[in-house]
Amino acid sequence: MTEDKKNENPEQGNNEAQDASEEETRDVSMFCPKGAVLVIAEQILGDLQPVTLELLGAGRILADKMDQPLKCLIMGHELGDLPQQLLEYGADEVFVADHEKLKNYRTLPYRRVVCDFLESLPEPPHTCLLGSTTTGRDLAPRIAAHFETGLTADTTELDIGPYDHKSKVDPAKVGLYPNCLYAIRPSFGESLKARILGPWKNPQMATTRPGVMVPLQRDKSRKGEIKKIPVNLQDNDLRLEVVDVVREIAKGVKLTEADVIVAGGYGLGTQEGFNLIKQLADCFENSAVGASRKVVDLGWIPYQHQVGQTGKTVRPKLYIACGISGAIQHRVGMSKSGLILAINKDPDAPIFKFAHQGIVGDCYQVIPELIEQLKKQMSKDKNKDKDQGVEAVVGTH
Numbered sequence: 200m201t202e203d204k205k206n207e208n209p210e211q212g213n214n215e216a217q218d219a220s221e222e223e224t225r226d227v228s229m230f231c232p233k234g235a236v237l238v239i240a241e242q243i244l245g246d247l248q249p250v251t252l253e254l255l256g257a258g259r260i261l262a263d264k265m266d267q268p269l270k271c272l273i274m275g276h277e278l279g280d281l282p283q284q285l286l287e288y289g290a291d292e293v294f295v296a297d298h299e300k301l302k303n304y305r306t307l308p309y310r311r312v313v314c315d316f317l318e319s320l321p322e323p324p325h326t327c328l329l330g331s332t333t334t335g336r337d338l339a340p341r342i343a344a345h346f347e348t349g350l351t352a353d354t355t356e357l358d359i360g361p362y363d364h365k366s367k368v369d370p371a372k373v374g375l376y377p378n379c380l381y382a383i384r385p386s387f388g389e390s391l392k393a394r395i396l397g398p399w400k401n402p403q404m405a406t407t408r409p410g411v412m413v414p415l416q417r418d419k420s421r422k423g424e425i426k427k428i429p430v431n432l433q434d435n436d437l438r439l440e441v442v443d444v445v446r447e448i449a450k451g452v453k454l455t456e457a458d459v460i461v462a463g464g465y466g467l468g469t470q471e472g473f474n475l476i477k478q479l480a481d482c483f484e485n486s487a488v489g490a491s492r493k494v495v496d497l498g499w500i501p502y503q504h505q506v507g508q509t510g511k512t513v514r515p516k517l518y519i520a521c522g523i524s525g526a527i528q529h530r531v532g533m534s535k536s537g538l539i540l541a542i543n544k545d546p547d548a549p550i551f552k553f554a555h556q557g558i559v560g561d562c563y564q565v566i567p568e569l570i571e572q573l574k575k576q577m578s579k580d581k582n583k584d585k586d587q588g589v590e591a592v593v594g595t596h
């Protein structure tokens with residue numbers, strides 16, 4: 200593992216590699232030659248999970264950087280147009296494992312399919328990516344253990360770059376690895392970004408936090424290959440039977456898909472404060488309510504609203520933080536939002552150090568005023584639309 204100071208550009212990354220004289224540097228690229236990037240897709244009851252599209256976006260960049268194809272493996276039963284969608288979101292080739300026993304996720308059958316598939320390839324992919332979801336976190340370590348390869352969990356950035364390995368512990372491994380997967384994730388409370396490398400063997404594996412990578416725009420004209428792959432499950436894989444699947448459908452817009460998030464913290468003082476947060480959120484289209492962990496722990500709002508290190512990572516266009524101090528564990532979940540507006544009565548609250556806009560004041564004075572102003576603005580916009588409509592009608596007569 201190497202550790203970078205925050206914001207260091209991995210492109211400029213390995214000064215050691217640049218400084219090393221040619222005779223000192225031995226090419227050991229045979230350990231991790233360039234190769235395809237493989238995304239393991241995730242679908243639940245026939246719905247592609249957003250993290251899969253995000254992984255395709257990130258995987259496309261890595262594959263292009265190595266001039267290699269982006270492949271995707273999807274498992275399930277009667278998957279309809281999902282393989283085609285994967286092509287439209289950036290994959291060059293999609294491999295489909297369709298079997299009734301793969302309808303619902305189960306560790307052993309899914310592990311069997313992925314491992315068999317990887318073993319059937321003439322060369323392992325260079326990189327293999329999964330989402331840091333319940334499924335991805337369960338499956339990824341089993342694949343990594345099977346192939347005795349490295350895996351980095353919960354990455355927030357990915358890149359390809361060189362690594363000059365100088366440790367003489369294993370002399371055969373000393374040398375320059377030109378195409379390593381840089382699996383980058385915050386560590387020590389985001390004071391450092393750890394760049395974690397596992398160049399000894401392909402596939403180099405990583406799971407990626409949902410909501411962090413950027414998916415490509417869907418392009419229905421994108422073409423690629425869809426191939427069915429054999430599924431050879433063994434009795435041993437089917438020891439666990441899924442009797443029923445009960446899903447609690449979250450009400451309202453999902454946090455990771457919202458354009459605007461209004462989040463409340465301990466500064467609200469009471470659970471009822473979230474009524475105000477909801478009213479402010481309702482002023483925007485495609486909005487959702489977020490929360491700090493402190494209020495989730497207090498039971499003021501369910502966990503599914505929590506933003507941060509142990510909650511969701513979000514990147515809405517607008518994030519309004521109300522009565523939230525801006526602790527590092529909260530910040531890591533929302534710092535990539537387009538515009539952060541903080542409302543806090545303490546002018547020295549840490550959130551003001553990274554918010555784009557701030558209002559120093561009491562939530563209970565500021566939020567009602569904001570709601571009123573937004574409503575006035577909305578009715579002005581409506582009247583304008585009406586007037587324009589009238590003008591348009593008049594214009595046609």
Ligand SMILES: Cc1cc2nc3c(=O)[nH]c(=O)nc-3n(C[C@H](O)[C@H](O)[C@H](O)COP(=O)(O)OP(=O)(O)OC[C@H]3O[C@@H](n4cnc5c(N)ncnc54)[C@H](O)[C@@H]3O)c2cc1C
Pocket residue numbers: 463464465466467468490491492493494505506507508509510511521522523524525526527528529532542543544545548560561562563
């Ligand atoms: C391992 C670990 C993981 C964690 N994961 C997360 C996580 O995922 N997400 C997360 O959020 N936290 C997480 N935390 C907790 C985190 O460290 C903070 O404790 C938490 O974020 C604080 O929540 P808060 O900002 O709501 O409360 P506080 O820190 O108490 O801040 C309340 C703020 O409200 C302001 N305020 C008070 N009254 C008003 C008012 N009337 N109007 C306006 N402002 C007012 C205060 O000035 C203060 O800044 C984690 C901690 C640990 C150790």
